[in-house]
Each structure stands twice: as C-alpha cells, then as structure tokens.
C-alpha cells in the first residue's frame with residue numbers, strides 16, 4: 030500500500046462536481062507530480078487530499094490510516110504539510126515569524142527544524158528579519174515550503190511551487206525538493222512547468238476535467254507521443 034492513497038475522489042464546490050473519481054497515490058520518499066491544463070482540477074484535488082473540500086465519494090488514507098473524515102489541522106498532525114498555490118506566506122510578517130507560524134501545532138522545541146530549513150534555504154537565514162512580502166518570488170516560495178516543513182511532515186504537498194520564477198530559480202527549487210524527498214518525505218506536487226517537473230517525478234499524473242487521463246512514471250509520460258502532443262506542447 031502506498032504512503033498516500035487518495036482513491037476515487039468525487040466532489041467540488043457546492044453542487045457542481047469538479048473531481049470525477051480522481052485517484053492519486055505517493056510512495057514513501059518518492060515524488061509524484063500532477064500536470065494538466067488550467068482548470069483541470071489540480072488545485073481542487075490537492076485541497077481534497079488536504080481535507081479542504083467535502084468529498085461526495087472516495088477516501089484518503091495516509092500510512093494505512095483512513096483520514097477521510099479528518100480536518101486539515103488534524104491531517105497536519107498526522108503528517109501532512111500543504112503549500113497552497115496562492116497566499117502561501119504572511120507578507121507583513123518576517124521570514125522567521127512565517128516559519129514560527131508553520132510550527133503552530135508543535136509544543137516541543139522547533140529550533141532544530143528551523144535550522145534545517147535554513148540549511149536547505151540559506152538565503153532565508155540571511156533574510157530572516159525581513160518581511161516575506163519584500164522577498165523575490167522564488168524566495169517567497171522558499172518561505173512557503175520552509176513553513177510547511179516546520180511541522181516535520183511525512184507528506185509534503187506543493188501546488189505550483191515554481192509559479193512565476195525564472196528557469197534558474199525553478200531548477201534550484203526542484204533540486205531542493207529532490208533533497209527533501211531523499212530524507213524520506215513523500216512529495217505530491219502540482220506543476221505548470223510540466224516537462225521539467227516530470228523529469229524529476231517518480232510518478233506522474235495527467236489530470237483533465239477532474240479525471241485521471243494518464244498515470245505512469247515521469248519518464249514514460251515524457252516519452253509518450255500522445256501525452257506530449259496533447260499536454261506537453263509537442
């Protein structure tokens with residue numbers, strides 16, 4: 030059984046279903062990437078996995094435990110970390126305060142974790158007293174990922190972590206994400222930079238209209254002529 034199993038998720042906002050039997054899974058320490066056109070339901074699927082969307086049917090298990098009925102906060106306690114696509118930092122708070130906010134559910138000493146985040150993203154240590162809103166787009170994304178790491182998640186969920194950053198910053202961020210996965214943390218990531226993300230994906234999902242279209246290794250999806258033509262721009 031996979032570390033995360035989100036099976037047959039159906040649901041949406043109000044009466045209209047956006048997800049139609051969407052299924053996602055991630056193995057321990059592996060990277061799973063979701064790609065697909067705008068409006069495909071990628072962010073909605075992430076919210077569903079994190080418990081922010083009521084499901085009409087389907088289930089979510091983490092490490093073999095059924096968490097379908099749990100609130101997002103309880104899912105964080107179970108080991109999920111989520112970086113949403115928008116509004117993922119507190120712009121008027123310092124970098125350090127953002128990381129402290131990330132540790133809100135912890136009652137133990139989180140300074141070692143903050144040191145690990147600073148090791149992963151050294152620039153954040155230099156800028157720890159600066160407001161997150163004053164940082165570059167790439168640095169803000171580092172704050173958002175760092176904040177999620179403060180709860181020591183076992184599954185890290187990232188919705189478009191490289192949105193609006195330069196190709197060089199994107200490559201760097203992907204390298205850091207690989208580094209996080211190597212520590213045994215599972216990654217579930219939505220990406221617009223589909224080709225580059227599938228390059229680093231153990232498993233890839235192509236989502237369209239709230240449904241799974243293709244599921245395979247990242248390499249196999251990149252090599253699939255149909256996937257390339259329809260979803261990767263040739």
Ligand SMILES: Nc1ncnc2c1ncn2[C@@H]1O[C@H](COP(=O)(O)OP(=O)(O)O)[C@@H](O)[C@H]1O
Pocket residue numbers: 042047065066067068069070071072073074
């Ligand atoms: N809060 C919301 N309320 C109602 N509809 C929404 C909401 N968020 C997204 N949608 C709709 O759900 C569909 C999927 O959106 P989304 O999951 O954001 O797609 P993606 O992340 O793949 O671009 C779109 O048709 C979008 O308009």
Ligand SMILES: [Mg+2]
Pocket residue numbers: 071072073114
């Ligand atoms: Mg989205």
